[in-house]
Amino acid sequence: xxxxxxxxxxxxxxxxxxxxxxxxxxxxxxxxxxxxxxxxxxxxxxxxxxxxxxxxxxxxxxxxxxxxxxxxxxxxxxxxxxxxxxxxxxxxxxxxxxxxxxxxxxxxxxxxxxxxxxxxxxxxxxxxxxxxxxxxxxxxxxxxxxxxxxxxxxxxxxxxxxxxxxxxxxxxxxxxxxxxxxxxxxxxxxxxxxxxxxxxxxxxxxxxxxxxxxxxxxxxxxxxxxxxxxxxxxxxxxxxxxxxxxxxxxxxxxxxxxxxxxxxxxxxxxxxxxxxxxxxxxxxxxxxxxxxxxxxxxxxxxxxxxxxxxxxxxxxxxxxxxxxxxxxxxxxxxxxxxxxxxxxxxxxxxxxxxxxxxxxxxxxxxxxxxxxxxxxxxxxxxxxxxxxxxxxxxxxxxxxxxxxxxxxxxxxxxxxxxxxxxxxxxxxxxxxxxxxxxxxxxxxxxxxxxxxxxxxxxxxxxxxxxxxxxxxxxxxxxxxxxxxxxxxxxxxxxxxxxxxxxxxxxxxxxxxxxx
Ligand code: BG6
Numbered sequence: 446x447x448x449x450x451x452x453x454x455x456x457x458x459x460x461x462x463x464x465x466x467x468x469x470x471x472x473x474x475x476x477x478x479x480x481x482x483x484x485x486x487x488x489x490x491x492x493x494x495x496x497x498x499x500x501x502x503x504x505x506x507x508x509x510x511x512x513x514x515x516x517x518x519x520x521x522x523x524x525x526x527x528x529x530x531x532x533x534x535x536x537x538x539x540x541x542x543x544x545x546x547x548x549x550x551x552x553x554x555x556x557x558x559x560x561x562x563x564x565x566x567x568x569x570x571x572x573x574x575x576x577x578x579x580x581x582x583x584x585x586x587x588x589x590x591x592x593x594x595x596x597x598x599x600x601x602x603x604x605x606x607x608x609x610x611x612x613x614x615x616x617x618x619x620x621x622x623x624x625x626x627x628x629x630x631x632x633x634x635x636x637x638x639x640x641x642x643x644x645x646x647x648x649x650x651x652x653x654x655x656x657x658x659x660x661x662x663x664x665x666x667x668x669x670x671x672x673x674x675x676x677x678x679x680x681x682x683x684x685x686x687x688x689x690x691x692x693x694x695x696x697x698x699x700x701x702x703x704x705x706x707x708x709x710x711x712x713x714x715x716x717x718x719x720x721x722x723x724x725x726x727x728x729x730x731x732x733x734x735x736x737x738x739x740x741x742x743x744x745x746x747x748x749x750x751x752x753x754x755x756x757x758x759x760x761x762x763x764x765x766x767x768x769x770x771x772x773x774x775x776x777x778x779x780x781x782x783x784x785x786x787x788x789x790x791x792x793x794x795x796x797x798x799x800x801x802x803x804x805x806x807x808x809x810x811x812x813x814x815x816x817x818x819x820x821x822x823x824x825x826x827x828x829x830x831x832x833x834x835x836x837x838x839x840x841x842x843x844x845x846x847x848x849x850x851x852x853x854x855x856x857x858x859x860x861x862x863x864x865x866x867x868x869x870x871x872x873x874x875x876x877x878x879x880x881x882x883x884x885x886x887x888x889x890x891x892x893x894x895x896x897x898x899x900x901x902x903x904x905x906x907x908x909x910x911x912x913x914x915x916x917x918x919x920x921x922x923x924x925x926x927x928x929x930x931x932x933x934x935x936x937x938x939x940x941x942x943x944x945x946x947x948x949x950x951x952x953x954x955x956x957x958x959x960x
Contacts, residue, residue, distance in 0.1 A: 464497070465899070466497070466498060466502075466899050467898075467899075468499045468500070468501035468502055468575040468578060469499070469579065469580060469898055470502065470503050470504070470569055470575050470580070471489075471502075471579070471580045471582055472505045472507055472579065473582045473584055474507045474581070474582065474583050474584060474589070474593055475508060475583070475585035475586075475589075476506025476507055476548065477506070477510045477520060478584055478585070480584045480617065481520075481524070482520065482523070482524040482527075482528070483528055484528075484648075484888070485582070485890065485894070486521050486524040486525065486528075487524065487525060487529050488890040488894045490529055490542060491887065492894065492895055493542060494538070495887075497895055501573050501576075502545060502575060503547060503569050503572075503573040503575065504547065505547045505548065505549055505566070506547070506548040506549070507551070507553060507562070508548075509551070509552065510550060512548050512550055516548065517547065517548035518546050521542075521546050522543065525539075525542075545573065547569060549561060549562055549565055553585065553589060553592065553593050554593070554596070555596070556596060556600070558596070559599065559602065562600070562602070563600055570606075570609075576610075577606040577607075577608055577609030578605070578610050578612070579605075579609070580612075580613050580614075580615060580897055581593075581602065581612075581613070581614045581615070583614065583615060583616050583617055590630060590633075591633045594633055594634055594637050595633065597614070603637045603642070613638075613642045613644060613897060613900070614634070614638050614643055614644065615644040615646055616634070616645050618645075618646065619708075620911050622699065622700070623918075623922065624912065624915035624919045627912055628912055631908050631911065631912065634908075635908070640907070641902065643908070644893075644896075644902065644905045645905050645906040645907075645908075646905060647709045647710060647904075647905070648710075648890060648893065649709070649713055649714065649889070650889075651889030651892040651893040651896075651904055652848060652849070652889045653852070653878070653886055653887070653892075654847070654849065654852045655713075655714065655717065655848060656892075656904070657846075657854075658714075658846060661846070661854065668844075669722070671823070672798070673798045674798065674799055674802045676824060677821055677822070677823055677824070678822045678823060678825070678955075679802060679804070679805065679950070679953075680718060680802065680804050680805070680819065680820065680822070681804075681806075681819070681950075681957065682715060682804065682805070682806045682818075682819050682820075683806075683808070683818055683819075683820075683957075683958070683960070684706060684710060684714075684807075684817040684848075685807075685808065685812040685813070685814065685815060685816050685960050686808075686809070686815050687764050687811065687812060687815045687939070689759070689769065689770070689772070689786075689811050689938070690772070690775055690786070690810060692776070692777075694775055694776060694777030694778045695777055697778075697786075698779065698784050700784070701756075701784045701785045701786070701922075702756070702786055702787055702788040702809060702810070703785065703788045703921060704922070706788075707788060707790070707806070707808065708914050708918045709914070710808075711808055712739065712914045714848075715738065715804060716734075716738040716739065716910075718819055718821075719738045719794055719799060719804070720735055720738050721737065721798070722734075726903075727903075728901055728902040728903035729902070729907075732902070735910060736907065736913065738794065740913060741794045741796045741799075742792055742793070742794055742917055743792070743793040743795045744920075745921070747920060747924065750920065750924040751924075753790060753792075753949070754789070754790050754924075754925075755789045755790075755934075755945045755948070756787060756788050756789075756933060756934070756943075757786065757788075757809065757933070757935065757936045757943030757945070757946065758771075758772050758773075758785055758786050758936070759771060759772050759786050759787070759809070759810060759811040759935070759936055759938045760772070760936065760937055760938065761937070762811065762939040762940060763938070764811060764938055765939075769811065769938045770938075771938065772786050783933055785933065786809055787808070787812070787943060788808060789806065789808075789946040789949055790921070790949075791803055791804070791805055791806075791949045803950075803955070812939070812940065813940060813960040815849075816847075816849070816850070817847075817848035817849045818845055818846060818847050818848055818958075819846040819848070820843055820844070820846075821845075822841055822842075822843050822955075823842040823844075825839070826839055826841075831867055831869075839859055840857070842856065842857060842858050842859075843856070844856050845857075852877070852879065852886070853875060853876050853878055853879075854876045855873050855874065855875045856874045857873045859871060893905075941957070941959065941960055
């Protein structure tokens with residue numbers, strides 16, 4: 446398709462307010478885990494380098510692994526060597542960063558640990574002159590969350606100490622494994638923390654391209670008037686990955702694509718595309734609109750789930766020219782596993798804006814390529830002016846939000862093909878983040894961590910949102926659990942997913958965009 450590259454002509458210098466956090470201490474539970482090394486430590490480093498952290502702050506790593514401060518600083522150093530963005534860092538910056546890191550080993554489920562932790566925090570608040578603001582980051586396996594939350598409450602660490610402004614808790618996904626467990630966890634959290642202290646993380650909301658959906662919709666006058674059932678035919682949301690489950694079989698076997706990707710990331714994307722304009726740009730007003738979308742999703746009748754939800758599991762295949770194992774042969778996976786690695790849903794929203802518009806949503810591992818995008822497909826032209834062309838030859842306009850990779854937004858429309866003959870082509874107008882905002886793209890965790898520190902909950906899931914999302918997912922999970930093994934389609938690794946998924950848009954004479 447010919448491409449008219451219209452990169453946003455040198456964006457005007459934005460007047461941006463840079464948020465600044467108060468002095469703080471962070472306790473990371475699960476400090477020797479992957480998330481801490483890959484995401485949290487690099488995020489703190491980049492925030493510091495960007496001048497977004499105050500002068501006074503510290504981190505206490507918490508875990509069962511026996512280590513002292515020096516041992517943990519070695520972990521921090523290794524993490525930065527592997528995952529920091531800047532190639533070289535002066536020794537003085539390393540030193541300044543490393544000396545903020547401390548470690549306290551012990552059993553996070555036992556009261557004894559918290560009396561030691563409290564004393565250590567009082568001492569570090571003084572040493573680093575932070576004034577006592579504390580963030581407790583739960584990056585452990587989820588079965589440890591209730592115990593940690595309980596003990597934080599018992600030790601009084603849930604309340605800001607004298608002179609401090611705040612005490613907050615960050616909870617990583619997965620938040621529960623079904624509605625009942627999410628409700629139980631929410632209940633436990635609410636016994637110890639007020640909702641305005643709780644940050645349920647979904648890293649998709651921290652992605653620049655995801656945040657931009659709201660700016661695109663509400664900072665431009667031309668799109669919102671056509672953002673409804675009168676002009677939009679359907680919307681597709683795709684998060685496809687080419688990787689398999691890597692070393693995460695232990696987690697993934699008990700999760701599957703629906704829990705891992707839909708209950709959180711895909712439904713959050715769905716809410717941003719479908720929500721009504723909020724009354725203002727404050728955290729709770731925006732979160733309220735996201736909640737309203739979930740409340741308007743039409744429940745899928747239990748006897749019709751197969752018409753609205755499809756799953757699959759990857760078999761052997763070729764990815765990137767290399768032969769790869771099927772899911773059941775991955776290390777740590779049961780040879781007769783029924784865990785789905787692909788899921789696709791068709792959803793409807795029952796409200797004035799979206800009545801009749803279908804939303805097709807899919808995600809899977811070991812697909813043809815890694816791509817996350819939202820496609821808004823507009824209606825067909827109502828009447829064809831250009832005889833002898835027929836209207837089916839004219840592709841409807843599409844607007845694609847490319848969330849990753851190659852972040853950008855792309856609009857396709859019809860154009861006359863040069864020459865005396867009457868013919869036309871689909872062309873695209875492309876906006877690319879990389880070309881327009883050279884190099885300015887912080888990682889999701891940087892943004893989210895900073896928001897926890899400054900106290901902005903807009904990009905975090907509220908208690909009711911989490912429970913509503915599980916209420917949508919739960920009946921599908923239960924239905925799949927009851928189905929016989931033969932009901933689980935196997936798709937070839939490196940493909941578009943199971944053929945059965947084509948029926949979701951196929952029943953409506955629509956089709957998925959090719960990956
Ligand atoms: C995580 C899931 O939440 O998101 C993973 O647990 C998935 O299974 C990952 O691979 C995808 O995130 P991203 O940012 O790479 O699209």
